[in-house]
Amino acid sequence: xxxxxxxxxxxxxxxxxxxxxxxxxxxxxxxxxxxxxxxxxxxxxxxxxxxxxxxxxxxxxxxxxxxxxxxxxxxxxxxxxxxxxxxxxxxxxxxxxxxxxxxxxxxxxx
Amino acid sequence: xxxxxxxxxxxxxxxxxxxxxxxxxxxxxxxxxxxxxxxxxxxxxxxxxxxxxxxxxxxxxxxxxxxxxxxxxxxxxxxxxxxxxxxxxxxxxxxxxxxxxxxxxxxxxxxxx
Numbered sequence: 001x002x003x004x005x006x007x008x009x010x011x012x013x014x015x016x017x018x019x020x021x022x023x024x025x026x027x028x029x030x031x032x033x034x035x036x037x038x039x040x041x042x043x044x045x046x047x048x049x050x051x052x053x054x055x056x057x058x059x060x061x062x063x064x065x066x067x068x069x070x071x072x073x074x075x076x077x078x079x080x081x082x083x084x085x086x087x088x089x090x091x092x093x094x095x096x097x098x099x100x101x102x103x104x105x106x107x108x109x110x
Numbered sequence: 111x112x113x114x115x116x117x118x119x120x121x122x123x124x125x126x127x128x129x130x131x132x133x134x135x136x137x138x139x140x141x142x143x144x145x146x147x148x149x150x151x152x153x154x155x156x157x158x159x160x161x162x163x164x165x166x167x168x169x170x171x172x173x174x175x176x177x178x179x180x181x182x183x184x185x186x187x188x189x190x191x192x193x194x195x196x197x198x199x200x201x202x203x204x205x206x207x208x209x210x211x212x213x214x215x216x217x218x219x220x221x222x223x
Contacts, residue, residue, distance in 0.1 A: 034210075
C-alpha cells in the first residue's frame, strides 16, 4: 500500500461546478501538506501549502486538512476549463522529502 | 515560466548507455531537487542538493548520481540505462533547504530504447 493514495480519475465536471479532490495518507508524521497543479507536458506548480489541520482559502481554491482522519482535500469553486489539469497532493514530515500522491486528472467541460 | 531551466527537453538513447541531465535553478535559489515521474510510480523524489552539498536522498538507484556545482546548477547522471528508466525527470529549486515552496522546471523526457 502506498503512503499517499489519490484517485487517478479522470474526473469530468461541467464549467462552474465545485470540484472536490482528495488524498488519504498513512504516515502520521506528515505535518505539511501541499497541492500541485500539473498541466500536460509541464512541471508541477504549487497551488496551496498548509500546515497541520484546518482550512486555507486562496481565491477559488480551498485546502482542507483532517489529520485525525489522515485525509486532505482541495476544493475548486466555479471551475473553469483552464482548471483542466492533473492535481497532485504532496506531504512531508519535518524533513526534506516530499511524498506525492499519484495525481487526479480533472477535466472541466465548457 | 518558473525560472528553472532544464536541458535537454527530450533525450532518446539505448539501453546500457549513460546520459546527463542539466538543471539551472531560479536566481537566488540554493536548493535543487531531482524527481522522476513515470506512469506506474508517479512523481518520486530522487535527491536534493543545498549549496553544493547533498542534503536528502530518496529512492535514487545506485546507477544514478547527481552533483551541484559552485554556480548552483546541477546535473543528474544516469548510467547503465534500462527500459524502465524511461520517464520524465524534473528538477525543482527553492531558496531554503526545505522543499516546502519549490518551483519545478519543465522536465526532461528520457526514452530508453
